[in-house]
Amino acid sequence: MRNYVIAGNWKMNKTPAETTALINEMKPLVAGAACDVVLCVPYVDIAAAIEAAKGSNIKIGAENVHFKANGAYTGEVSAEMLTACGVEYVVIGHSERRQYFGETDQTVNLRTLAALNAGLKAIVCVGETLEQRELGYTETLLKYQTKMVLTNVTAEQLKNVIIAYEPVWAIGTGVTATAEQADEGNGYVRAAVAEMFGAEAAENITVQYGGSMNPKNAEELLAKENVDGGLIGGASLKAEDFSIIVKAVK
Ligand code: PGA
Numbered sequence: 001m002r003n004y005v006i007a008g009n010w011k012m013n014k015t016p017a018e019t020t021a022l023i024n025e026m027k028p029l030v031a032g033a034a035c036d037v038v039l040c041v042p043y044v045d046i047a048a049a050i051e052a053a054k055g056s057n058i059k060i061g062a063e064n065v066h067f068k069a070n071g072a073y074t075g076e077v078s079a080e081m082l083t084a085c086g087v088e089y090v091v092i093g094h095s096e097r098r099q100y101f102g103e104t105d106q107t108v109n110l111r112t113l114a115a116l117n118a119g120l121k122a123i124v125c126v127g128e129t130l131e132q133r134e135l136g137y138t139e140t141l142l143k144y145q146t147k148m149v150l151t152n153v154t155a156e157q158l159k160n161v162i163i164a165y166e167p168v169w170a171i172g173t174g175v176t177a178t179a180e181q182a183d184e185g186n187g188y189v190r191a192a193v194a195e196m197f198g199a200e201a202a203e204n205i206t207v208q209y210g211g212s213m214n215p216k217n218a219e220e221l222l223a224k225e226n227v228d229g230g231l232i233g234g235a236s237l238k239a240e241d242f243s244i245i246v247k248a249v250k
Helices: 016-030 043-053 079-084 095-101 105-117 130-134 138-149 179-197 199-204 218-222 239-247
Strands: 005-009 036-040 058-062 089-092 121-126 161-165 206-210 229-232
Touching (some): 005 089, 005 206, 005 239, 016 043, 036 089, 043 058, 079 105, 089 105, 105 121, 105 138, 121 138, 130 138, 138 161, 161 179, 179 199, 179 206
Parallel strands (some): 005 229, 036 058, 058 089, 089 121, 121 161, 206 229
């Protein structure tokens, strides 16, 4: 049984006051959704988001987490701090973290383990660049990344992992992968999970697609066998657009 999850990734957008307003606007629009609905927001917006989402079907996530429990790591936030605030999900290894902040498969793996050990649900991102795709490395790379980020994750912990396949060339560019490309990429991720954890675990894991998913293309993408949800950037900043994507899950 696959669980469908539509998650917004707000990136570096919205103040606490704007967070309250946007979630209040979204709540009635996503009520009764046929999937889990998650909003991953900047750290400073978490308190406002949790307060605004109370009593609704919207769950709140963070956009990153550090791998150490505490200590001299200026600017970082631990998994325990997040759970103490009521956070349930966290995005890890987004390509913007990899591209601009030096994250590697190793640090993404460590952050994933820290999140899972604290009881958070981890939305772990993988994806190829345009250059890697054009060189024909998409399958190899997606399988490698998936295995790297899941190293030392237990079969039990895997139940709290969502993998988001996000082709780097499709993020924030308005260029969406075709439904076939999304299905194929998600299929490579699932195949890597099968090699590590077996066929049943691979069948059950939620694999999202992310990269310019919008109200127009969501239904076609989500209809694909291997696409079990979406990680939504730009379109998650608009209540109506986000709700149309949520409702595209039948
Ligand atoms: P986008 O972002 O929907 O704006 O392309 C997706 C993401 O970065 O998760």
